[in-house]
Each structure stands twice: as C-alpha cells, then as structure tokens.
Amino acid sequence: MPSEQTGAPLLDVRDITVSFDGFKAIQNLSLQVWPGDLRVLIGPNGAGKSTLLDTIIGKVRPASGEVQFGGEIISRLPEYLIARRGICRKFQAPGVLESLNVRDNLRLAVRSDKDVFASLSPKIRPQEEARVNELLTLTGLTERQDVQAGQLAHGEKQWLEIGMVVAPRPRLLLLDEPTAGMTAQETAQTAELIRALAGQHAVLVIDHDMHFVELLAAPVTVLHQGQVFREGSLATLRDDPDVMEIYLGRPKEAAD
C-alpha cells in the first residue's frame, strides 16, 4: 500500500453504488489512484472488478456516488469524452479493429483530433506517424504492420490492443485481464511492458492469474461482493485467511 502519496489523487472513486435490476454489483466503493501508480485488482468472479472499470470509463452509470478524474467529475460525461480526458481501457476480449491493418489500428488510436471533419483530412502529422512506429516497436508488431488485425494470433491481438490504449498517452490505463490466452512467455513479456508503462501512466490491472500479478510486483486491492475487501501486497494477502476463504469457491483459480 503506497502510503507516501501526497497531493490530489488522479482518479478518485467516491462511494459509488452500481446496481443491475436491483442486484448491487458495487456497493459504496471508494478507491484512489495517484499519477504513475500501478495497482492490481483481484477478487472472485462477480466481485465487481469489471463493473468498476465500466463505471470509471462511463459505460455504466453509478446509482450514487461519483468518479473524479484529475479533479473533474467525469461520471456524467459520455464515454468518448472520458476517453479524451485521458483514460484508456483494454477490454477482456481483444478489441482490435479486425478489418483494418495493424498500422491503421494504431493510427486511429494515435490521432489527436477525433472529430468527424478532422477525420476527412488524410494528412497524418509526422510526430503522429513517429509515435505509430514507436508503438510498433514497443509491441513488437513492426513486421506485422500490414496484416489485417483480424488475422493476427490471439497474443498479437492482445499486444496490439495494449499498443492502441497506450497510443494517446493516457494518464490512466485500465487493463482488463491483459494476459488472457497468452503463453507463459508472452505473459512475462506483458508484465515487463506494464511495469515499464507505470510511471508514465497510472495503471490499474485486473487479472486472475496470480503468477502474473506476482510478476507485476505492485500493491493489490481485493474486491468482494462489490466492496473493497483488503488492500496490501500479494504476499500478505496470500496468507490472509479471509482472502483464502472468499476464494474457496474457486480455489483452483486462486492457486493458479
């Protein structure tokens, strides 16, 4: 638990409650993330992890409470404006633009002017093109830049999407199970990449894979039944009998 944080938090989730058809997916949850933080969210299925991310990016509206980002209340903004404020999210299933090639995927992510009329100008700024090349290198997809994204291997898609969410240099990155379906080697590389990204961006990661969480070596927040259950390092949480208990329903995953 980083206790040394001072100043205003970048992301301030304040006492939010989210319900679906009366079922409270999140109850009175509060959470702060400071600039440059790397934070991991874990918790059994249905704990509200994805719903929390959905709420931050505006896909789901909280019934009560609010989300502040950089001091601004964003929980009433439309999603695309929240994204433009500097929050990017990688979804659980790879969300690449399948009919476009890898380079075009990144180009669209990099573009700074996102209005309709601006998109009619075919010109790409040199610094944007440079950024695309940089991202291709970062994700190791330079060789594959002309391949249609739909034809990529699963791991490559995950990497491409990470490249896309990083592209506009967001202040906050939300990664929802970024290593799902990756090989052990790819997982290790991803962990390395994420740790490199932290610092430049604040990063919030959800994952089930404890091995991966360990590699991230970051403070962990455990969610349970829509609330923050524990916070601490992975090592301390592993020995916590209460945490073990809430995972008992799915011991296999916890042990993974």
Place this chain on the structure above:
Amino acid sequence: MDAVFLFGQLFTGLSVASILLLAALGLALSFGLMRVINMAHGEFLMFGGYLTYLASQWVGPQFLWLAFPLAFVGSALLGAVLEFTVIRRLYGRPLDTLLATFGISLILQQAARQIFGSTGVPVMAPAWLSGAITVHGGALDGLTFPYVRLFVMALSALVLIAVWWLLNRSRFGMHVRAVNQNREVASSLGVNTRQLDMLVFALGSGIAGVAGAGLALLAPVNPTVGSAYIVNAFLVVVVGGVGSVLGGAVAALLLGCITALAEGLTSVSLAQAILLVVVVAFLQWKPRGLFPTQSRALEEA
C-alpha cells in the same frame, strides 16, 4: 366527443391491440432468443389465414375447431423448415437474416398469389360469431361489441396466457430463459440450443398462424395481409423491449390505444404517421423498450 364514441374507440384500441399482440408475440419470442428478425413472419400469418380458408372450404360452417390447430401446426411446420434451411445457416448475422427472410417473404407471397389469386379469399365467420352485444339505455346506449372482435380478444388473451405459462412454468420455458440469459452457459449445462432455437422459432411461427386464423374472421386473406401487419408488429417488439413477452403485451396495448386515439381524434389516414412519431419519440426516452433485460450480457451490446 360523446361517451359512446369514446368507449367505442377504447374498444377499438383493445381490439387492434389483440391482433397486434397475436402478430407480434411470435416475433418477440424468436427475436428474444435468437436475435433474429424474421421478415417472413407476416407470411406465416398469411399462411395461417389461407389454412383457415381451406378448413372452411372442407368442413363448412363449423370449421373453427379444425382451423386453429391446422393454422398453428401448419405455420409451425413451415417455420421449422425455414429455420432449418435458412435461418440456422445465418446464425450470428441478424442483418443478413433479415434480408434472406425478406426474400422468403417475396417467394411466399408470389406463391400465394399464384395459388389463391391476388384478391382476398373470404372466410365467413360461423353464425354463432355474427352479431354483437349492444348496450341499451343509459349513457352508453347504442354501444356495440361485435362477437367476432370479442372472440379475437379472448383468443389473444388465451395465447398470451399459454405462452406465459410455457415460459415460466415449464421445463421448456426454463431452457428458453436460460438461453436468453447466457447461451454458452446454458449450452454447457446440457441445453440443446439448436433444437431449442428451432422449437421456439416454430412456436413463434405457429402463433403467427393462429393470428392469421383470427384475422381471417375480420378481414380477407390475401397475399399481402402479412406485410400489412408486419411493420406494426415490429414496432410492438421494439417498444416492448428485446424479447420480453410482458413488454410485448403492454406495447401492443399501448400502440393499439394510441392508434385508436389518433384515429378517433384526427383521421384514420393520419394515424399511422402519428403512431410512428410517437414510437420514435418513445425510443428517445427508452431506447431499449419498455422492459429491457438489464443483464450484464446485454450491457455489452
């Protein structure tokens, strides 16, 4: 506007609603389960109507006991064939399904035209259905409730109850609701989703056939009878919310009454345009219809 007229229009609204509901119920069922819009749904209605006509030709005046089962089973079989030959192969491509079923609808219409002719074939309601209940005396003196319309309303209510029972009280219904919620999970729990798709589609088609049989008592059966009802049936589904049977029922009532009100206050020819404006405005307010299913799976949409 006097009371007789007002109550008359209210009755009109209910009557229109009952037909709309019959026409839309099957559509809502298959749409809810398979996310498939069947543009040939109206032609199942037409098919039911023609089967009713044939029943009346074979049996004579007391044909209704034959007409309804025949219309239901016949249309359901036709629906099963369509599901098996076309819809199943377009699974996951709702817009393509919409186009393909439109093609089917053209073919069925033209076939009907060549077999039965363009003009409607008449089905005479049996004698016990001709006539009406008339109010005598009082403020509502002269108000009439034709038996045929009461019959169609009762039919519609009966079908609604049967479907509700089937969905909420039977094993079949449990499977349908499970697939509705999460197809993959249901499938992994041993529900034969393919078979279920076909059964639900056939059931929906069968209900359309029953609608056609009911409609035949009020209007002639002709090759375009289905397309006359299909647009409003779609609106019922859209307003009711994705695949919600209860939503469909409420939406049918609502649209029926709005139609009757618009027809009563303005003119019959303006009513359709008014209805559409109301629906579009409504969708601004509730884009997912009256009774949206708010599961996580749908939130992804």
Place this chain on the structure above:
Amino acid sequence: METQGSVSHTVPRPGRSVRAQSVKAAHLGKAALWPTLVVLALLLAPFVLASYPLALLGRVLALAIAALGASVVWGRAGILSLGQGLFFGLGGYALAMHLKLAATPKGELPDFMVYSGINKLPWFWQPFHSAPFALLMVVVLPGLAAYLIGWLMFRRRITGVFVSIITQALVLAFVTWLGGAQGLTSGSNGITDFQTFMGLNLRGPDFSRELYWATLLILGVSFAGTAWVLNTPFGSLLTAIRDNENRSRFLGYNPAAFKVAAFVLGGVLSGLSGALYTLHLGTISPAMIGVAFSIELVVWVALGGRASLWGAAGGMVLGQLAKDRISSAAPEAWLYIMGALFVLVVMYLPEGVAGLLKSRLSGGAGRRPAPLPMHPEVKDAV
C-alpha cells in the same frame, strides 16, 4: 478498382516489398483495365444505343448513385437502412416541385392543388419557383432528414435490426403521408407532367441524350467523391466503428457522430439519385420510393458487393437491366427470382460478386473470401 485505400488487403509484406510493389502495380494495371473499359463503353453508349435502351441505361445509372449511398451506409458503416427511399424521395420531390411550378402558368396553382380544393400556394412550395433553390434542396433536404433521423437513432445507440425496423417504418410513414396529403403533394398520383427545366425542353428530341450525359457525369463525380471520402481516415473509422463500436468509443471517437455523417452522405447520394430519376421518368410518386424500392436497393447492392463502390453500383445497374428484361418475358417468375436472389446472395455470396472477384484477383484462386465480421451487437449479446 481498389476503393478501400489504406484498408487494402493486398499490401506487400515487409522484406519483399520491392518485388511485391511491382506485382501490385501489375495487379493494378490489370485491375484498372475493366473499369476503363466500362467507363469507355458508358461514354460511347449514346452513339450506339437506340432511344429506349439508352433511356433505360440512363435511368439505371441514376439509380446507381443511390447504390453508392447504400454502400457507404451499409457496406462501410454497417448500418442496414431499409428507408433509403425516404431520401431518394425527398430529392425527387424537391426537384419535382420546381418542375411542376415551372410547368404551371404564371399566377396559377399546380393543377392537382386546384383539384384538391387548395386556393393558395402552400408556403413551403413558394421558394421552389427558383431553380437554384430547388437544386440546393435536392441535396439539403435529404441531408437534413438523414441528419435528424441519424442523430435521433445513433445518439440513443439504436443499432442493428432496430435501425432497419425504424427506417422501414419511417419510409412507410412518409409514403403514407405523401399519399394522404393530396393537396400538398398530389397524393398517390405523384407529381407529373413537367415541361421545362432551366430553359431546356424536357420533351424535346435532344433532351434524353443530354440527360444521359448529365447522369453519367454526376454518377462519375459522386463515385470519385465517395471513393475519396472513404479513403480518408473517416473511411477507416467507419470500418472501425462497424467492427467494434466500443473500441472506437473508448479510443475517444464519438461513434454516433461518424454514423450520422455516413448516414448523411448516404442520404445526400440517395437524394441526388432521386432527383435524376425523376427527370428520367418525368414523374415521381409515392410508389417509387416506398418500402419495396428501399429493399430492392439493398438487394442489388448486396448482389454486387456492399463493401465495394464498384460492386454496389454495378449490382444496381445489372440488376435493374435484368429486371427490365426478365419482368417483360416472364412477369410471374420475376418475383421468385428476386426472392431467391435475396436468400442465395446472403447465404452463399455475403460479399457479393465484387467480393468474389476480389478474392480471385488477389491471386487466391479458390480461396474463400473471409467472412464479414459479425455485427457487434450480436457478438456481444449472444
């Protein structure tokens, strides 16, 4: 030939780029041959064809402009509108109103108004005395209508089949209103009996040839303009939104705005097409723009290949020509053929003839075209 520009599927792989470039150039040369021939043939048609086939061809080319619009809206943005007839009609009626006023003696009302008991020219007819205004309205009216309808739908994230249903219902309502408001629109008869247009005699012997050239020119300009627009990042974004609306949204793009823009482009092209078609036919009526027209448009576009402008326009032209022939020879069979085409094209040729040709051209003999991506709402919802 290639209209997808930066989304090209045949770009060279790194490492072999020099050789691949020259292969690509050769491909391009081969690929450009047929379009050149087609354009040449269209340019020469008036010197070869008799008056009826020429008129038929001109009419069909006018419809091809609407097909371009459908290709943008459906093929690129993934919005299946069954109401393109609405915009086609608005364009057609805008021009028809001017033509009708031009054919009416000064100080008199159009005949159908007189026969409907109207004794003053309605306010919205007044400005149509001016030809430039009417020409402007040919694109502005459908554009505005498309903007309004698109904004109402896409802002509330109405997608997929819901859009199809609503657009179909809207075109039905429009046609019903046109038919009923006889004093204002001439009802189901439609507006007819035009004489002159900006000094040209519509019934003169040279007019049909002039109209053919004009149609060809406008089609060419529309084609080039649309191809250009789709080649910009705007085009890629439409594809992006069709493939994965959420991804685009969470990258900071507003999908609704792009969809509305595509819808407006499609509407404007339909409006242009409607105005030209009205000139060709000498009349416009509700029957020409209804549900049947709107759906037929979609079928020809699907047959030709919705994702390719060449495919969409070609599908429309060939489909309509076939319709003219077959419906004369075997009227009853025609509807069966149409119906069967609907089914067979979507089942076995989802990318249309253009998709088939493209996969052949790109060297993959026997390679099946990659299936179009699932529509997002289904991928997520099921």
Place this chain on the structure above:
Amino acid sequence: MTYRNLTASLTLLLLGNALAQGTVKVGVLHSLTGTMAISEITVANAAQLAVDEINAAGGVMGKKIQVIKEDGASDWPTFATKAEKLLTQDKVAAVFGGWTSASRKAMLPVFEKNKGLLFYPVQFEGNECSPNIIYTGAQPNQQALPALEWALSKGYKNIFLLGSDYVYPRTANLILKKHIAAKGTNLAGEEYVALGGTEFSSVINKIKAAKPDVIINTLNGDSNVSFFKQYQAAGYSAATLPVISFSIAEQEAQSIGPALLTGQYATWNYFQSLPNAANKKFVAAYQKKYGAKAAITDPMAHAYMDVYLWKAAVEKAKSFDPVAVRKAIVGVSTDSPLGKITVDKNGSLTQTVYTGQSGAGGQFKVVAQSGGVIAPQPYDALAFPGKTCP
C-alpha cells in the same frame, strides 16, 4: 373458298406474321403481377378477346393485329417505362392499358412526348384532358353525381363519404361535397383508409357517431371485404344503412361474398346483367374463352369496346397514325355491350349510367338508369369553375 381467299391464306401460311405489312402492333399494358393483377388481368383478357375477334373477322384494314403484352407490375413508374418501350421500341399504333390514376398519370408524359395513343378503360376522377389519351371509363358526372342524385331521390339526406386514401376517392368526394353543399343536404362525415387497409373499427365507430342515412363508398379492392365484414359484425346491413359503391363490380362482389353485400348498391356504366344483344354476345364469348364462371365488369366491357373503337377510328382515318386516329375518333359511335356510346371531342365517352342492387350470385340488378346517355364532363363545373378541355 374463292381463289382470292386461297391465295391470301397461302401467303399468310408461307410468310406468317413475319410479314411486317401484314400486321399492325398494339400494346396491352396492365398489371399482370402485384396487387392490381386480379383486376387488370381480366381487363387485359377482354382487350385480347376483342383483338382475337377482329383478327378472326379479317383484321383492321386488311392487317392482323399483333398484341405486345407488357406488365405494369402494379407499380406506376413501371407503367411509364413499359409505355416508353412500347412506343419507342415496338412502335405500336395504340396502347390499351392502365387502371389506377397514378399509372395513367405516370404514362401521360410518355404518350405526349412520343405522340402515342392510349385507351384508358377505367372510371376516374376527371380533371385531365390529354390529346393522347382516350378516356372511356366514367367521368365523375357519369358515375358519382348520378349516384348522389339517385340517393337524394330515395330520400337519403345524411351522407357519409368513405374511401381509400388516394386520388380518385379524394377528388370524387371533393366534387360530391360541393354538390352536397349546393343541394343543401348534409355531409355526415368523411374518412379515408390507407390503400389495402383492413382495420375499420375506428371508421365504423365514427359512422355510428355520425348517424348517416347512406354511405358513398370509394374503397378499393380488398378493403371492401374487410369493411363489409366488420360493418356486418357491428350490426349493420343494407336495410339499416345502405352503401353505394363505385369500385365494386361483379368480380369484387364475388370475392366480398354475396351474402355480405346483398341489397347494397353500385353505380356503373355497365353491369353483366345488361340485357342488350351485344352484351350477351360479349359475355358468352368471354366466358367461353376464360371460364364459364368468369365475372364480367365495367372496366372489362370498356376495354373490350376500346379495341373496336380504335378499329372504327382507324378505318375512318384510313391510317394507323395515332394523330390521325385521334382526330378521326371524335364522333365515332357504336352499339356496344354498354349500349350506345359516342366518342366526345374531349376524348371521353357519351354513355348511360346504371345503378344496380346486389343480389344472389354476385350479380347486380339494375334498379335505376340515367334518362338517356350522359355527355362527359372532365371538369366539374361546380367544383372547378372555369376549367375546360382545350
């Protein structure tokens, strides 16, 4: 067989129809598919029957008539394109066709531009006077107005106007309303239902509230079936509230079902039951060719007669040129199934008007007829003052 006839037959046998100067082409352009097909196919049949009879009797000015049939497909723009094909590609001498006003309006510019000649056999709303069209169906003063007068003479004072929502009902009713007002009688209400509409609950409710003495009905096609069904279900009958229809002929009566229609009225220039000799011959010939049960209607009789009118005009003009034929046709008079008719200089017919009452078997019994023939008035003087044919 004379030598001369023998040579003629042999020539015909050898050269057949390929011999261009041996035949003259005419077009028959009706909806053979789509919603209008049921009405229009029989009209096309009637025209074909006339052509066959004329050919059997030696043709027109020594030439056999060759029919080019085209399908309007119940789609008005298609009528325009097919008319263009007939005139510019097939170069036909005349076209027989059209049913709805919209199809005629779509064809009109084509005929004017290409100087063709169209024979239009159906009753319509008037207000049109093209030099290239011969309008043989009833003008409003040959159907609607006589019906109104007959209703008034029967003592019906409160009149409800019901129609399909398109130009003919709306214009006919506009004219009727002017005359109802001029005669000082009462308009109880007016309502239109979309073409093909089948839901009459609101309409009947409005009729109930308006309490009319009679309904003048201009509904089209199948809407009539729904209307009469629901009208009967609501407790009405010919005895309690009579309906006079302008679009219900023998064929429609059959499909509505005679039981629903018994006692109701229709006004036309022709009924199958007319007793004249020409009609008996026509009915027999048609039923021989197209089935003994075939119903014969006013538009069919007009279409049949149109071909004979054209033949008479060609023979009078001694030319197949449409312009010459149009000039010659004025004043041509014949004894037809409809009785004696004459072509007026405005291109319409002077003809008799009958009101019939529906009985068993879908036939109408004539209960009233106009005193003599009525001259056509394309523009109603009361509704559209100052308008005349050029």
